Amino acid sequence: MSPTEIHQLNFGPITAHAFNKDRTQVAVCPNNNEVQIYTKAGKGWNLIHTLAEHDKLVTGIDWAPESNRLVTSSQDRNTYVWNFDTETNEWKPTLVLLRINRAATFVRWSPHENKFAVASGARVIAVCYFDEEHNWWTSKHLKKPIRSTVLSLDWHPNNVLLAAGSADFKARVFSAFIKGVDQKPPPTAWGDKLPFNTICGEFSNGSGGWIHCVAFSPSGDALAFSGHDSVISIAYPGGAIQSVGLTSLPYLSLIWTSEKNIIAAGYDFTPVLFENTNEGW
Amino acid sequence: MSFRSFDIDSLDEDILAQDELFVFSNGVEITPENASKHVKTKGIEVRNQLTRGDTANALITAIESPPYGVHTIDAKDQNTKIVMDVLNSIKATDIPSLVKLLSREQQDILMKYIYRGMSSPDLYNSTVLLNWHEKLTEVAGVGCIVRVITDRKTV
Numbered sequence: 056m057s058p059t060e061i062h063q064l065n066f067g068p069i070t071a072h073a074f075n076k077d078r079t080q081v082a083v084c085p086n087n088n089e090v091q092i093y094t095k096a097g098k099g100w101n102l103i104h105t106l107a108e109h110d111k112l113v114t115g116i117d118w119a120p121e122s123n124r125l126v127t128s129s130q131d132r133n134t135y136v137w138n139f140d141t142e143t144n145e146w147k148p149t150l151v152l153l154r155i156n157r158a159a160t161f162v163r164w165s166p167h168e169n170k171f172a173v174a175s176g177a178r179v180i181a182v183c184y185f186d187e188e189h190n191w192w193t194s195k196h197l198k199k200p201i202r203s204t205v206l207s208l209d210w211h212p213n214n215v216l217l218a219a220g221s222a223d224f225k226a227r228v229f230s231a232f233i234k235g236v237d238q239k240p241p242p243t244a245w246g247d248k249l250p251f252n253t254i255c256g257e258f259s260n261g262s263g264g265w266i267h268c269v270a271f272s273p274s275g276d277a278l279a280f281s282g283h284d285s286v287i288s289i290a291y292p293g294g295a296i297q298s299v300g301l302t303s304l305p306y307l308s309l310i311w312t313s314e315k316n317i318i319a320a321g322y323d324f325t326p327v328l329f330e331n332t333n334e335g336w
Numbered sequence: 337m338s339f340r341s342f343d344i345d346s347l348d349e350d351i352l353a354q355d356e357l358f359v360f361s362n363g364v365e366i367t368p369e370n371a372s373k374h375v376k377t378k379g380i381e382v383r384n385q386l387t388r389g390d391t392a393n394a395l396i397t398a399i400e401s402p403p404y405g406v407h408t409i410d411a412k413d414q415n416t417k418i419v420m421d422v423l424n425s426i427k428a429t430d431i432p433s434l435v436k437l438l439s440r441e442q443q444d445i446l447m448k449y450i451y452r453g454m455s456s457p458d459l460y461n462s463t464v465l466l467n468w469h470e471k472l473t474e475v476a477g478v479g480c481i482v483r484v485i486t487d488r489k490t491v
Contacts, residue, residue, distance in 0.1 A: 224488075262444075264486035284486040285479035300440045302477025 076120035084113035115162035128159035174205035220266030226280040228256040371403035371411035
């Protein structure tokens with residue numbers, strides 16, 4: 056295990072962050088409308104760019120590792136895709152047409168980096184893709200049956216399925232298949248016919264609590280989600296679900312390190328490792 | 337300031353109602369009458385167990401299958417009274433061993449009743465409840481409290 060490095064970038068909270076592919080740069084939002092990019096310099100980190108295009112708090116940042124593009128979402132209801140211009144050494148923003156009337160809450164690139172999904176308080180998920188014909192980013196909405204703000208998203212490795220956790224206490228798996236952008240995906244455990252907005256799964260842990268985080272396993276055959284009721288649940292296609300009640304405070308973030316291990320982090324300051332023994336989680 | 341009394345949610349046709357968030361364990365809502373009947377038989381059983389001195393089972397019977405629902409207010413009141421009677425009749429020194437006997441789900445339900453009891457201090461003895469709360473938190477952790485506060489299935 057490598058030692059933890061601690062760097063103080065600013066004195067306020069960090070609302071969102073993303074690393075680039077080789078982790079030499081990090082984009083963070085220091086709890087305002089700006090995105091700051093730091094680059095690693097020896098033992099410390101230096102501020103090299105400040106991206107100030109949003110009007111309100113930035114809620115989500117994601118860095119596409121291969122195409123080296125940033126996408127940022129904000130409470131100002133907008134999302135920008137940022138391209139790095141090597142000639143001028145600047146990040147150039149492109150506005151995305153989201154058509155939402157509430158704050159954007161979360162954003163994630165798809166694994167192939169040709170689409171991204173934006174969660175919002177308008178009870179929709181905007182699935183965005185590049186429209187070659189008009190030369191802009193445009194979006195399609197995943198609407199039903201979301202009943203409240205969407206708080207988190209995660210893409211299935213096949214670039215088509217999208218998981219969403221929402222404030223209506225449910226985690227769902229949608230198809231975000233865009234004709235013309237996606238190849239027809241091979242059948243998965245979640246279904247084989249997947250037109251846009253197919254609901255492949257809807258899960259609740261029974262008692263409720265906002266869903267703070269959703270995460271597909273590396274193979275995409277299992278979905279973990281954590282709620283504000285201090286329960287993390289692992290759901291499988293077809294509806295099987297296993298919930299682990301915790302003695303600690305709720306978790307906000309989950310990362311699968313393998314098919315049998317999940318790292319969870321949340322309100323009690325310490326990341327925790329969950330393991331699937333043969334009897335269960 | 338009369339605008340403050342407007343119910344602006346009623347103007348939104350896409351409003352999310354309380355009962356839409358409610359998940360029933362087997363998908364159907366229990367009627368208030370059935371819930372009350374169920375609680376009444378439960379009360380008799382609990383009293384028998386208490387007279388026999390079987391406090392552990394009395395506690396489990398009392399908190400098991402609570403009358404969850406949006407309209408089962410009477411049954412909830414009755415069930416709370418039964419649980420409070422059990423909690424009051426158990427000696428303070430027995431509490432730690434009893435809460436350890438409970439499953440995680442039972443601990444969560446017991447915590448719900450402790451909070452329910454503390455919400456009406458004129459009816460139930462808060463000193464006893466605080467003692468239960470302390471002992472239960474030692475075993476079940478703060479996660480138990482968070483679950484009780486977020487859960488829409490109130491008792």
